[in-house]
């Protein structure tokens with residue numbers, strides 16, 4: 209720490225200052241103060257205060273007395289505090305974010321003249337906010353929900369807000385339905401229950417009554433609804449936007465960005481437990497990775513359809529409940545998004561950031577997507593009540609390019625604009641509108657015809673084809689998880705009308721799915737369903753995004769020890785994990801010092817009761833007869849092993865710990881372990897009974913061909929989870 213600002217923050221900030229990425233940093237610096245030991249406590253009006261501890265009172269040393277209202281310092285403190293809260297976002301209230309940069313490596317100037325998407329010499333500063341949709345500001349991170357993934361690009365031509373989600377489609381087609389879908393998903397009106405959950409009558413009642421939601425609820429019930437990390441999610445602009453090129457040609461576009469680390473999810477049981485054990489799991493995960501210098505990255509792309517091809521598809525390309533299948537419209541990746549700096553203050557930088565879909569820059573435009581057009585009205589409007597009409601002046605929201613106009617006044621205006629006129633045209637020609645050559649936003653001259661009517665175009669009426677496409681494209685494991693998700697959600701619906709009808713609705717997607725779910729949750733088992741067209745599409749299953757290269761960077765690995773642990777095995781594992789940029793977390797039976805086999809002391813990061821296996825990606829237990837004996841009689845230690853096995857995590861053990869792991873899992877002849885100096889891998893359990901000098905050397909290759917203990921252990925972690933264990937049904941045979 210230096211001057212109360214963490215070193216990691218300072219380092220990245222200094223590196224960025226010279227670049228275009230640093231433009232936003234320099235801009236924020238105007239309003240940023242550091243707090244230090246040199247400062248003295250003052251009131252908001254600058255007068256130094258002698259105490260922060262005692263209200264002025266009529267009092268004597270041996271007699272308490274009443275507080276005096278005349279104390280301006282005390283009044284300011286209390287009144288200022290009384291008004292600290294602003295309304296939380298009406299949706300997406302729970303979230304966190306980070307700063308970063310956006311860089312184009314392959315210009316898409318055949319589609320747009322927007323420099324942010326074409327200029328390969330630029331770095332555009334960004335701020336990204338991730339969120340859940342339904343929960344209130346204090347709810348848990350890991351609930352089943354859609355995740356918001358909103359990007360503010362501080363471009364040289366003004367701010368561009370791409371307000372996306374981790375799922376490429378939406379529940380409704382027309383923005384007028386937004387209050388209904390959100391009311392139905394939020395806690396029920398009579399008792400404000402449940403918090404941050406779709407598992408209740410009203411949500412599923414809405415879904416049944418809106419066949420247009422069918423595609424989206426399948427995505428929400430899939431693993432996409434429970435991401436392992438915000439750093440491991442895809443992002444989608446969802447709505448159809450347009451791009452305009454220098455020749456004046458317009459293309460329809462969808463934006464998509466894919467994480468370098470691959471798309472990975474939590475196991476549902478893990479997500480449920482984390483909601484209580486570590487409700488801040490996702491925001492801590494992002495903060496930790498950035499602080500450790502493992503910066504999350506996404507490759508950024510577009511799907512593009514020429515204007516002339518708008519009607520060539522059997523779905524309407526302006527319908528936000530539909531994807532553009534990759535085999536018809538492949539994604540062209542051309543840029544990279546990186547997050548590299550944590551915010552310094554949550555409220556001013558994360559809570560006060562305001563995204564508006566209506567903020568686009570020249571070269572990017574809207575389409576007639578009826579959801580997008582409603583959003584363009586809604587965001588700006590809601591910011592006015594959440595932050596006030598001058599919200600664009602807040603440091604985090606203001607653009608890095610010049611802003612000048614005749615918008616004036618309003619609560620908390622703080623820009624002082626000098627001059628005698630505040631209207632256009634004026635006799636001084638002050639602040640005149642810009643020409644196209646000067647970079648003005650010019651609307652595309654789009655032909656419009658139609659009648660005023662409350663109808664949707666015909667292709668908007670087909671609601672099941674892509675829900676079937678999604679289901680057909682899932683891997684067996686993902687299908688299994690979707691069934692389990694319906695099992696949980698519909699079990700929480702107490703009204704038989706709701707779960708009964710939903711089971712019937714599933715038969716519109718797949719009869720087998722409907723029958724399996726009805727068996728789980730009750731309701732009449734459907735005997736007939738809508739014909740499933742049997743088609744599949746690439747890029748819908750998240751198994752298609754394992755990550756660019758196998759890595760364990762940023763993965764948390766617990767090393768479990770008690771007094772007498774094998775010091776050499778511990779040291780090698782700790783060093784190897786650190787070198788691979790993973791996060792080794794030492795978990796003891798207690799947090800006070802634990803003594804190793806050679807008498808050396810280690811201070812664990814946590815103890816077995818305080819921390820849980822849900823918070824790590826893998827566990828390693830070194831041998832040491834005494835340590836293993838202690839762990840073998842510790843119920844919580846055994847639970848850690850069983851739970852990690854149940855959650856499909858890689859488990860590594862050496863020496864005496866091999867038998868401990870084998871016994872704890874208790875699946876004797878099926879899950880096998882090493883009994884020699886050979887490393888053995890069985891269903892993601894990597895063991896080495898006899899540790900010889902040099903047999904635990906660092907991992908070099910992470911691949912199927914891996915031979916050494918560390919290599920096999922690391923390769924297992926890099927695979928995220930051991931699906932083979934679930935496919936064989938082994939995890940469900942262990943109590944955890």
Ligand code: HEM
Pocket residue numbers: 296297298299300303337338339355356357358371372373377378383384386445446447528561562563579582583586587590591594
């Ligand atoms: C394609 C569908 C949609 C997507 C991807 C989406 C995404 C998002 C995201 C990511 C946020 C959080 C922004 C932040 O981090 O501050 C958000 C907030 C919000 N969305 Fe949407 N949304 C969608 C549809 C809609 C619709 C149809 C409406 C209204 C007609 C709407 C109204 C709002 C409002 C009022 C907020 C709160 C904004 C604030 O207070 O800062 N959204 N949305």
